[in-house]
Amino acid sequence: MEKNYLPIAIDISNSKILIIGGGQSALKKIRILQRSGANIEVVAGNIVDEVYASGVICHLKKYEKSDLNGYLMLYSCTNNETLDKQIAEDGKEAGVLVNVHDNPTLCQFVSPAIYRDGNLSVAVNSNAENVYEAIRVRNLIQEYLENLKNTQI
Numbered sequence: 145m146e147k148n149y150l151p152i153a154i155d156i157s158n159s160k161i162l163i164i165g166g167g168q169s170a171l172k173k174i175r176i177l178q179r180s181g182a183n184i185e186v187v188a189g190n191i192v193d194e195v196y197a198s199g200v201i202c203h204l205k206k207y208e209k210s211d212l213n214g215y216l217m218l219y220s221c222t223n224n225e226t227l228d229k230q231i232a233e234d235g236k237e238a239g240v241l242v243n244v245h246d247n248p249t250l251c252q253f254v255s256p257a258i259y260r261d262g263n264l265s266v267a268v269n270s271n272a273e274n275v276y277e278a279i280r281v282r283n284l285i286q287e288y289l290e291n292l293k294n295t296q297i
C-alpha cells in the first residue's frame with residue numbers, strides 16, 4: 145500500500161522514547177528529540193562518548209524484543225537492515241511507533257524538517273519521498289520568518 149503520512153504534533157514531554165543504536169545516527173536523533181524534552185533511553189551494544197555525554201539513559205546491551213515494553217515510540221539506528229526489519233516487526237507487535245533511520249519503507253512515522261521559534265513550529269515533510277526537498281523548503285520558510293521578524297523590530 146502507498147504510504148500517506150499524517151503530520152501531527154505530539155506532546156512527548158512525559159513519554160518514554162527508545163533509541164536502538166548508540167552511534168552518530170542515534171546522536172542526531174537524540175539532539176532533535178532533546179529539544180522537545182523527551183525522556184530518552186538508548187539500548188546498544190556500543191555507545192559513543194557523545195551519547196553518554198548527552199545525558200540520556202544508556203543500556204549497554206544487545207537488543208531483545210522485551211526491551212520495547214513501556215515505550216511510546218522507537219528509533220532504530222542500528223545501521224543493520226536485517227535487524228531494522230526485525231525491530232520494525234517487533235515494534236508493530238508491541239504497539240510501539242517505529243522510525244527506522246533513513247529507511248522510509250520501514251518507518252511507521254517519519255521525522256520532518258523542523259523550524260521552531262518559541263511556541264511556533266514549522267514542520268516540513270515530503271511524504272518520505274525527498275528529504276532534501278523537505279530540508280530546502282524548511283530553510284526557505286525559516287529565512288522568510290526570520291526576515292519578517294527582523295523587519296518588524
Ligand SMILES: C[C@@]1(CC(=O)O)C2=NC(=C\c3[nH]c(c(CCC(=O)O)c3CC(=O)O)Cc3[nH]c(c(CC(=O)O)c3CCC(=O)O)/C=C3\N/C(=C\2)[C@@H](CCC(=O)O)[C@]3(C)CC(=O)O)/[C@H]1CCC(=O)O
Nearest residue numbers: 245246247248254255256257258269270271272274275278
Ligand atoms: C528531516 C530530517 C529529520 C530527522 O532526521 O529527524 C530527516 N532527515 C534529515 C536529514 C538528512 N537525512 C539524510 C541526509 C543526508 C546526509 C546523510 O546521509 O546523513 C540528511 C542531512 C543531514 O543529516 O544533515 C539522508 C536520508 N534520509 C532519508 C534517506 C532515505 C530516503 O529518503 O530514501 C536518506 C538517504 C537519501 C539519499 O539517498 O541520499 C530518509 C528520511 N529522512 C527523514 C527525515 C525522513 C523523511 C522526511 C520527509 O521528507 O518526509 C525519512 C524518510 C526517515 C527518517 O525519519 O529518518 C533530517 C533533517 C534535519 C534538519 O536539518 O533539521
Ligand SMILES: NC(=O)c1ccc[n+]([C@@H]2O[C@H](COP(=O)([O-])OP(=O)(O)OC[C@H]3O[C@@H](n4cnc5c(N)ncnc54)[C@H](O)[C@@H]3O)[C@@H](O)[C@H]2O)c1
Nearest residue numbers: 165166167168169170188189190191205206207221222223
Ligand atoms: N557525522 C555525522 O553526522 C554522521 C551521521 C550519521 C552517520 N555517520 C556515519 O555513518 C556511519 C554509520 O553510523 P550509524 O550511527 O548509523 O551506525 P553505527 O554502525 O556507527 O552504529 C550502530 C549502532 O547500533 C548498535 N547495534 C547494532 N546491532 C545491535 C544489536 N544487535 N543490539 C544492540 N545494538 C546494536 C551498535 O552497537 C551501534 O551503537 C558511521 O561511520 C558514522 O560515523 C556520520
